[in-house]
Amino acid sequence: MMAADETAMDPVLSVRNLSLEFVTRRGVLRALNEISFDIARGEVLGVVGESGAGKSLTGTAIIGLIDKPGRLSGGEIWLKGQRIDNIGHDGLRKIRGRRIGMIFQDPLTSLNPLFRVGDQIAETILTHMPVSKAEARARALALLTEVGIPAPENRIDAYPHEFSGGMRQRVVIALALAAEPDLIIADEPTTALDVSVQAQIITLLKRLCRTRGTSVMLITHDMGVIAETADRVAVMYAGRIVEIGPVADVIRHPKHPYASGLMGAIPALGAKVQRLTQISGAMPRLNAIPPGCAFRPRCMQAIGKCAEAVPPLVRVGATSARCWLHEEQDERSAAHG
Amino acid sequence: MAEPVLRVENIRRLFDVSKPWLERVVAREKPQFLRAVDEVSFEIRPGETFALVGESGSGKSTVAKMVVGLLPPSSGSVHFSASMGGGKVRPGAIQMIFQDPYASLNPRWRIRDIIAEPMAALNHPADPAARAARVADLLTLVGLSPLDGEKYPHQFSGGQRQRVAIARALSSEPQFLVCDEPTSALDVSVQAQILNLMRDLQERLGLTYLFISHNLAVVRHMAHRIGVMYLGRLVEVQETEALFAAPRHPYTRLLIDAVPDLEQIGRDRIPVQGEVPSPINPPSGCTFHPRCPLATEICTREVPAFDGSVACHVAQDTMMAGQAMP
Ligand SMILES: Nc1ncnc2c1ncn2[C@@H]1O[C@H](COP(=O)(O)OP(=O)(O)O)[C@@H](O)[C@H]1O
Ligand SMILES: Nc1ncnc2c1ncn2[C@@H]1O[C@H](COP(=O)(O)OP(=O)(O)O)[C@@H](O)[C@H]1O
Ligand code: SF4
Ligand code: SF4
Ligand SMILES: [Mg+2]
Ligand SMILES: [Mg+2]
Numbered sequence: 270m271m272a273a274d275e276t277a278m279d280p281v282l283s284v285r286n287l288s289l290e291f292v293t294r295r296g297v298l299r300a301l302n303e304i305s306f307d308i309a310r311g312e313v314l315g316v317v318g319e320s321g322a323g324k325s326l327t328g329t330a331i332i333g334l335i336d337k338p339g340r341l342s343g344g345e346i347w348l349k350g351q352r353i354d355n356i357g358h359d360g361l362r363k364i365r366g367r368r369i370g371m372i373f374q375d376p377l378t379s380l381n382p383l384f385r386v387g388d389q390i391a392e393t394i395l396t397h398m399p400v401s402k403a404e405a406r407a408r409a410l411a412l413l414t415e416v417g418i419p420a421p422e423n424r425i426d427a428y429p430h431e432f433s434g435g436m437r438q439r440v441v442i443a444l445a446l447a448a449e450p451d452l453i454i455a456d457e458p459t460t461a462l463d464v465s466v467q468a469q470i471i472t473l474l475k476r477l478c479r480t481r482g483t484s485v486m487l488i489t490h491d492m493g494v495i496a497e498t499a500d501r502v503a504v505m506y507a508g509r510i511v512e513i514g515p516v517a518d519v520i521r522h523p524k525h526p527y528a529s530g531l532m533g534a535i536p537a538l539g540a541k542v543q544r545l546t547q548i549s550g551a552m553p554r555l556n557a558i559p560p561g562c563a564f565r566p567r568c569m570q571a572i573g574k575c576a577e578a579v580p581p582l583v584r585v586g587a588t589s590a591r592c593w594l595h596e597e598q599d600e601r602s603a604a605h606g
Numbered sequence: 607m608a609e610p611v612l613r614v615e616n617i618r619r620l621f622d623v624s625k626p627w628l629e630r631v632v633a634r635e636k637p638q639f640l641r642a643v644d645e646v647s648f649e650i651r652p653g654e655t656f657a658l659v660g661e662s663g664s665g666k667s668t669v670a671k672m673v674v675g676l677l678p679p680s681s682g683s684v685h686f687s688a689s690m691g692g693g694k695v696r697p698g699a700i701q702m703i704f705q706d707p708y709a710s711l712n713p714r715w716r717i718r719d720i721i722a723e724p725m726a727a728l729n730h731p732a733d734p735a736a737r738a739a740r741v742a743d744l745l746t747l748v749g750l751s752p753l754d755g756e757k758y759p760h761q762f763s764g765g766q767r768q769r770v771a772i773a774r775a776l777s778s779e780p781q782f783l784v785c786d787e788p789t790s791a792l793d794v795s796v797q798a799q800i801l802n803l804m805r806d807l808q809e810r811l812g813l814t815y816l817f818i819s820h821n822l823a824v825v826r827h828m829a830h831r832i833g834v835m836y837l838g839r840l841v842e843v844q845e846t847e848a849l850f851a852a853p854r855h856p857y858t859r860l861l862i863d864a865v866p867d868l869e870q871i872g873r874d875r876i877p878v879q880g881e882v883p884s885p886i887n888p889p890s891g892c893t894f895h896p897r898c899p900l901a902t903e904i905c906t907r908e909v910p911a912f913d914g915s916v917a918c919h920v921a922q923d924t925m926m927a928g929q930a931m932p
Contacts, residue, residue, distance in 0.1 A: 319793035319794065319795060319796075320793055433881050435881050436881075463661035463662055463820070463881075463882065464661065464820070464822070464861065464864040464865055465661065465860060465861065465864045465877065465878055465881070465882075466881055467864065467866070468863075468864040468866070468875065468877035468878075469879070471866070472874070472875065472876075472877050475874075490794070491866065492794070492868055493823075493865065493866030493867050493868055494866045496866060496867065496868050496869075496870060496871045496872075497866045497867075497870060497871070497872065497873050498866075516871055516872070517871045517872075520868055520871060530795065531794060531795060532868065534794045534795045534797070534798035535794050535798075535823070535868060536798075536801070536821075536823040536824050536826065536827035537823060537867060537868055537869060538822065538823050538826060538850070538862065538865055538867045538869070539867065539868075539869045541826060541827065541846075541847075542827075544802055544805075545798035545801060545802055545827065546798060547795075547798050547799055547802055548795040548798070548799075549799070551763045551764075551765055551766075551793070551795070551796055552793070
């Protein structure tokens, strides 16, 4: 099948049919299934879904940090025309930090508590770029200024624990941008923060990546953050992308029943609704993913076919969705056309 | 208008956060107190959902604990109406639901025993068969099956466990429920189930809710009236629609503006700078003044009094002068 999600000619990141499994004593569990998407230069792709959908694993697979018992069982990952899913640990180490920057929910995942923040940023610059120590420190200072650390010349020699949660996440953004990467993978970067600080961090990330042309894969469970930040969005469910497309289309006119249920389930600040859309049940665990469409037990629109086979991701108007309802429509229109 | 079910008057709660005594004496430091809640007053009417919203550390949970009696106020009073027993509330009339349903359910007990526990504690109903029947009814009421009573908490998903916690809270036939971030640990599709359930239950059983959340959109969906907290103080109280249509306190506006919203696709904004300061050494005067775009000289000196609707020198002045807020 064609890559259902067509974007730029020359994507920065291109993920094709990526699958990932866990080998356990009780059998093989498929955690990611045929994940395909592109991210163009300067584009922000949001990846959204409820917990356990496979968002973090997708990010982790791209940076090559999948640990046993997990393993990639199929597909390809390309970064600016270079295949990176088969280049081994040393090859990946050069790419991480240099060409792909990372931001996690907990800033302390990225920061070493024993080292001064300025030294950590300068170290990353020195590792990846041909500059002098003095130049690296000057760039670290410039970065801290740029991410909005107040009085950066005084704070450059502070330790991570001397910063508030919000300031720490700013330092992590500086660190992620230090080697001028092509892509930033941000996994729930604002989930641990209060809304007023979240607004600051999101605005900062958006501005810095926009001015530098850095692409971003923004993983979050918060559809509001996606609405404000992403150009396109991929909705994940039980290890698959079930809908992907421009953010306005997915939010306003979702085509997949899970995606549309999700939009209706979110309390909005605007118009008050009497009742939230209710999707019964919960996302299945990996060892209990139903055959056919994984959403079927919760789907109000399921038809006979849904239990039999996994629907393909097909183009429906402005977005692409993985749902037999739309496959049917396609066939009908094809028959008439 | 009906008499309020709950009247909270000027409650305040300090926590001693001093270093250990010896260390303190050696370092010649004074004892240190943290003002978690300061001069908070509000009323809740029967059948109403009153929400408290605010960022983490603003004192919401501390208020909740004082309301249910888990924590004594340092000063001020919490008073329930005569319908609930007045000074001495009918046992079981107030129940609480917490954020983490797993932590609040004993993992070694069967669901039926967890739900029956408040009945056993009150010995009401006294007849075990009547209790068992009521457990089955409660399970059905919250959307589970009576057969689920035989299971243990770990056999349920997060949303189902929150249903169990609600069933247990309802087993003592409460009139008043304090819900502290009841859906904050849940995914949105499951959150929608629980929020819908809570509204249905309120209607069917005539419950009154004190509903606490850091999520403004959730609070808007659930509450009739909302109180906004900042650094231990109530800064604004309004009917829900009025609060969103015309927020009066600058912090309320900041909060409403900071929430990422589905309807504001691609919006760029200028977020308010700064973070919530430490409650141990809060700023002088109005504690919001270092971040407030409207702050004037008086704000750094005088704590604005809460007039029943808002605690802000500028908002109160503009009201008096009959002007719109700048
Ligand atoms: N090391 C592991 N072993 C087994 N299962 C795992 C492991 N890591 C993640 N999973 C499972 O893979 C699924 C996807 O996880 P994840 O990508 O973290 O979800 P998300 O980030 O969308 O919440 C979940 O069901 C999770 O339990
Ligand atoms: N037992 C305690 N000892 C010391 N400080 C506490 C205690 N409980 C709460 N606090 C502090 O009181 C403030 C208010 O906390 P809390 O009521 O939990 O806020 P919220 O529920 O709004 O997040 C916070 O600064 C918190 O750290
Ligand atoms: S494929 Fe069938 S079960 Fe799956 S979302 Fe579409 S209609 Fe529902
Ligand atoms: S009292 Fe002053 S500082 Fe406080 S919110 Fe009002 S205007 Fe701002
Ligand atoms: Mg995750
Ligand atoms: Mg709390």
